Amino acid sequence: MKNDNVRPEDLQWRCGTCDCDLVVGQVAVTYMNNRFTTDLPYCPTCRTVLITEAVATGKMAEVEQILEDK
Amino acid sequence: MDQSELRQWEQRCIQEEPPPCMAACPLHVDARAFIGFLQGGRWADALKTLHRVMPLPGILGRICDTPCQTACNRKEAGEAIRIGDLERACVSRTEDRRRVMPLPAKTHRIAVVGSGLSSLTAAWDLARKGYPVTVYVPEQEPAAFLLRSHPQRLSREIIEREIRLMTSLGVRFKTGTGFATAEDGQRCRKDHAAVYVGLDAVSPDPWAMAPATAAPQGSFGTTGDEGLFSGGDHPSPVWQTAQGRWAATTMDRWLQKVSPTAGREKEGPQGTRLYTNLQGIAPLTAVTPADPGSGYSETEALDEAGRCIQCQCLECVKVCAYLAHFGAYPKRYVREIYNNEALVLGERKANRLINSCSLCGLCEAVCPHDFAMQDLCLAARQSMVGRSKMPPSAHDFALQDMAFSQSDRFALARHEPGRTTSRYLFFPGCQLCASAPGQVPRVYDHLRHHLTDGVALMLGCCGAPAHWAGQQARFATELNLWKGRWERLGRPRPVMACASCLRIFKDHLPEADPISLWEILDEMELPPDRLQPRQVPLAVHDPCTTRGEETVQDAARRLLARMGVPYEELQLGRAHTECCGFGGLMQNANPALAREVAEKRGSRSGLDYLAYCAMCRDNLAAVDKRSLHLLDLLFPDPNQTDPSARPRPGWSRRRENRLRLREHLARELWNEPSAAAGTPLVLQMDSTVVDLLDARRILREDIEKVLRHVQKGGQAFHHPDSGHWLACFRPYQATFWVEYSPLDDGYRIHNAYAHRMEVPGP
Numbered sequence: 001m002k003n004d005n006v007r008p009e010d011l012q013w014r015c016g017t018c019d020c021d022l023v024v025g026q027v028a029v030t031y032m033n034n035r036f037t038t039d040l041p042y043c044p045t046c047r048t049v050l051i052t053e054a055v056a057t058g059k060m061a062e063v064e065q066i067l068e069d070k
Numbered sequence: 071m072d073q074s075e076l077r078q079w080e081q082r083c084i085q086e087e088p089p090p091c092m093a094a095c096p097l098h099v100d101a102r103a104f105i106g107f108l109q110g111g112r113w114a115d116a117l118k119t120l121h122r123v124m125p126l127p128g129i130l131g132r133i134c135d136t137p138c139q140t141a142c143n144r145k146e147a148g149e150a151i152r153i154g155d156l157e158r159a160c161v162s163r164t165e166d167r168r169r170v171m172p173l174p175a176k177t178h179r180i181a182v183v184g185s186g187l188s189s190l191t192a193a194w195d196l197a198r199k200g201y202p203v204t205v206y207v208p209e210q211e212p213a214a215f216l217l218r219s220h221p222q223r224l225s226r227e228i229i230e231r232e233i234r235l236m237t238s239l240g241v242r243f244k245t246g247t248g249f250a251t252a253e254d255g256q257r258c259r260k261d262h263a264a265v266y267v268g269l270d271a272v273s274p275d276p277w278a279m280a281p282a283t284a285a286p287q288g289s290f291g292t293t294g295d296e297g298l299f300s301g302g303d304h305p306s307p308v309w310q311t312a313q314g315r316w317a318a319t320t321m322d323r324w325l326q327k328v329s330p331t332a333g334r335e336k337e338g339p340q341g342t343r344l345y346t347n348l349q350g351i352a353p354l355t356a357v358t359p360a361d362p363g364s365g366y367s368e369t370e371a372l373d374e375a376g377r378c379i380q381c382q383c384l385e386c387v388k389v390c391a392y393l394a395h396f397g398a399y400p401k402r403y404v405r406e407i408y409n410n411e412a413l414v415l416g417e418r419k420a421n422r423l424i425n426s427c428s429l430c431g432l433c434e435a436v437c438p439h440d441f442a443m444q445d446l447c448l449a450a451r452q453s454m455v456g457r458s459k460m461p462p463s464a465h466d467f468a469l470q471d472m473a474f475s476q477s478d479r480f481a482l483a484r485h486e487p488g489r490t491t492s493r494y495l496f497f498p499g500c501q502l503c504a505s506a507p508g509q510v511p512r513v514y515d516h517l518r519h520h521l522t523d524g525v526a527l528m529l530g531c532c533g534a535p536a537h538w539a540g541q542q543a544r545f546a547t548e549l550n551l552w553k554g555r556w557e558r559l560g561r562p563r564p565v566m567a568c569a570s571c572l573r574i575f576k577d578h579l580p581e582a583d584p585i586s587l588w589e590i591l592d593e594m595e596l597p598p599d600r601l602q603p604r605q606v607p608l609a610v611h612d613p614c615t616t617r618g619e620e621t622v623q624d625a626a627r628r629l630l631a632r633m634g635v636p637y638e639e640l641q642l643g644r645a646h647t648e649c650c651g652f653g654g655l656m657q658n659a660n661p662a663l664a665r666e667v668a669e670k671r672g673s674r675s676g677l678d679y680l681a682y683c684a685m686c687r688d689n690l691a692a693v694d695k696r697s698l699h700l701l702d703l704l705f706p707d708p709n710q711t712d713p714s715a716r717p718r719p720g721w722s723r724r725r726e727n728r729l730r731l732r733e734h735l736a737r738e739l740w741n742e743p744s745a746a747a748g749t750p751l752v753l754q755m756d757s758t759v760v761d762l763l764d765a766r767r768i769l770r771e772d773i774e775k776v777l778r779h780v781q782k783g784g785q786a787f788h789h790p791d792s793g794h795w796l797a798c799f800r801p802y803q804a805t806f807w808v809e810y811s812p813l814d815d816g817y818r819i820h821n822a823y824a825h826r827m828e829v830p831g832p
Contacts, residue, residue: 016788016795031827032462042832048785049829051798051807056825064826068461069418 005055006041013050015043022050032067071449076408082441083401087344089381091153094141094339096312097123101138101153108156108375117164120157125191125311126232129216131161132223135306137339143346143381148354151378155359158223159366166231172239173200178263178325181206183249185215188302189268190236191314192291192321196266197239199322205241206258208248208272215271220307249276259297264321266291270302270310290330290337291317297324312338345438346381386433386441389642391667392656393433393443396423400433400441407450418459424450425464426663429538429654430614435645444654451540462803462826464659465539467767470802471725475500475531476551480728482529483555486518487739492562493523496587499568500531504724505684505699506716507731511738512597512705513587517565520594526559527739528552529732532571537578538655549578556582565590567701569613569622569683570653588625588682591704596632601703603634608698609675610637611690612647613683620644626682626700633703640674650681650689657689661765668693678714688718720764725771751777752816759819768806768822775801776808777817794820805829 006024014021022041027049029038042049051060071079087093091101100119107116120127134154142150178201182193185207193203209215213229233243249255255276259265267277279293279300291299291313299321301313316337323330357374359366366374386400387393396403403423410420427447434442454460474480480500485492496517498510517525533548556564564584566572575584608630616622623644630637642648648671651657651664672679672695679697681687690697696714710716719727736742751774755763763773779799780786786797798807805828809821 012791013787013789013796016786022787025832027832028830029827030830040829043785043787046785047831048787049831050787050796051805051825051829053807053809053821053823056807056823060825060827064463065461066417068463069421070416 010052018045034067079404080401082439084343085383085399087342090141091138093342095138096338105375105378113164116160125194128232131157133220134308146348147351149356152356159371172198176200181258181262181265184268184271185212186268186271187310188270188314191311192266192318193241195318197241203241205243206247207245212243264297267300268302290320345383385436391670425659428649428656430649455540465655468535468655468658472531472535480732485526486524489524492526494521495526495562495564497528497564499571502567502684503728503731505688507727509701509705526562532574534570534574569615573615586622592625592628597704601706607636607638608680609640609677611679611681613686614649614653650686652685652689692718722770754818772806773808775799776806
């Protein structure tokens with residue numbers, strides 16, 4: 001996944017638990033014994049990663065399909 | 071699948087067999103393709119098709135005696151296509167733009183004797199292979215013999231055009247050169263590496279060939295004398311041409327010192343296994359040219375070409391949206407599936423093809439050679455599972471649902487209340503309980519009322535999803551689980567409401583001796599509260615899993631007749647019935663295709679459908695096809711005024727229906743308290759959200775899991791502008807995200823989505 005995953009409006013979400021803004025950084029993603037990193041927003045305190053609907057149903061679904069057919 | 075299995079599978083599909091016209095032609099001219107181009111007005115492409123295999127098309131195209139026409143299927147519906155006249159029209163009307171490139175020059179000098187069709191063909195073919203060829207013509211000009219033989223159809227100009235093309239390839243013509251004596255023949259043989267004698271135009275005498283062995287069929291032009299070849303003794307022009315061609319191939323091979331016969335079994339006229347369905351083809355007589363001397367005009371030729379039915383099989387593809395969807399036919403698919411399995415690195419492009427088949431078996435039922443795509447796809451799935459190459463997304467949802475049905479939350483096995491033994495066992499299956507739970511107690515009451523010696527009840531799943539998913543080990547586990555419950559009940563005879571369950575048990579647990587609910591109900595009095603007779607007929611939709619189960623199909627129809635319900639047969643019914651889109655987990659692996667399949671099935675008749683499988687009924691209802699279940703007629707729900715319009719319950723509802731049904735039956739019949747399931751959360755959703763979640767196969771209970779995770783301290787994101795919260799939870803191999811707003815007594819759900827990837831984090 002490239003780093004165009006993060007849209008400005010995604011960063012309007014805040015970590016409700018830690019009450020802080022999200023930052024964008026390299027996040028590990030794994031599927032079917034494949035591991036890679038991509039830029040995604042996450043909470044700098046609790047490090048919970050935000051996966052938006054656009055990412056989950058777009059790029060992520062696409063990559064899942066590719067990896068499933070590998 | 072190994073190579074020999076691949077070949078066996080490929081051999082079964084006959085779509086690539088030649089059409090009868092092509093097979094009957096000694097040269098194998100592809101008359102089907104030729105006429106196909108004419109049908110589209112593509113004269114130049116039609117001519118190119120002739121050029122591909124026909125030597126001297128300007129000549130043969132005018133005088134061919136067309137053995138193809140005797141094999142033409144059109145004669146079964148009118149008259150055979152006049153292929154010869156079409157060829158004549160094509161070569162007469164289309165500019166010949168051939169450019170022929172010979173292969174690199176070879177050194178062996180070749181003599182061709184005579185200027186009949188066989189000699190000119192041999193010279194043409196050998197010159198194209200790069201041999202220096204000299205044609206010895208007894209007459210004073212190369213065209214003389216053919217001009218004399220076919221004065222009506224050939225002109226000097228026509229023949230000389232072909233001769234010029236041969237000359238451009240380096241063929242030399244020596245006219246006025248006859249070989250009168252054996253010495254002449256010997257001298258010629260000494261001067262050339264190989265000699266071809268065209269018996270259509272010259273005598274065999276100077277060549278010391280016994281007449282009986284001059285050109286025996288199957289000899290490929292050999293004479294028994296090294297370096298001397300012959301052909302052309304057949305009276306037919308196309309055979310003469312073919313004999314020249316076969317001899318040229320033999321000469322080339324002999325000169326190259328390779329086997330002259332190996333791999334040539336398919337030369338010459340052959341039979342063909344191609345099946346072409348002629349049903350519904352209106353008889354048409356051949357077009358007669360207004361001027362027989364000049365042959366077809368352009369319009370006449372197009373009209374005649376239009377009669378060609380373009381023979382092909384595709385019997386399975388015609389009736390199966392799945393086979394049509396992937397753009398080819400089983401022979402191609404088996405190769406794709408083989409490659410998919412053999413692939414070490416790269417994209418497995420056939421995964422979707424393999425997982426989208428409904429395993430319904432209609433292809434096998436209509437195939438003249440019983441090609442069973444369902445067997446192929448199921449074996450491929452089992453192989454993928456065995457190699458850990460099955461995409462999890464293909465079947466996960468159905469397997470999760472099966473696990474639910476087999477869990478204590480739904481599964482149940484009890485003797486009839488008040489009894490400790492049972493002769494029968496009612497097994498409604500998971501999908502009837504999911505679709506119309508109210509009907510299950512009504513049917514069970516009726517069975518207990520009419521069957522003596524006890525009717526046990528079992529809720530659960532037959533394991534079909536695991537079987538269809540290619541999960542052999544899991545299927546065996548589920549079946550054993552079922553078998554264990556059945557044995558503990560004393561092996562009562564199962565009465566199956568679901569055709570898929572019946573199929574599974576007949577195939578995999580035949581000792582249970584299952585019987586369909588419809589056969590049992592047909593032996594009893596009709597239920598007193600059944601729907602009253604109606605005037606408007608229904609169209610019977612047989613579940614695909616009843617293919618081959620005529621007694622089940624008959625029982626359903628007898629019940630309709632006894633109730634006074636008129637019905638009609640669908641165009642594809644009984645042994646040729648179609649899947650509703652659920653079978654084989656097509657709906658999981660390829661929801662869009664499953665919908666297309668259901669829509670196609672629903673469009674076969676304008677009448678309301680009568681199904682006797684809950685999943686069939688619901689899938690048809692999901693594409694807005696008004697459909698009834700047989701139980702809707704036998705045990706009508708008093709609250710349903712128009713059962714044909716009952717919508718398909720969504721996935722969440724289907725699960726809740728099973729949960730509630732189990733609780734209801736356990737409480738009402740066996741006086742068992744409800745399991746402590748906990749109080750469900752109050753969730754508010756618009757219908758658009760409900761539909762979206764159903765399409766994404768996200769259950770209400772998945773959402774509850776996310777919210778309970780938050781309640782226990784799980785992280786959540788907050789959007790200051792909208793005030794919405796967003797949280798996730800991963801209960802199994804999928805992460806569910808829910809966007810929500812807390813309410814005083816529950817939650818308003820705005821959105822939910824899921825992904826399979828794991829996100830370990832930064």
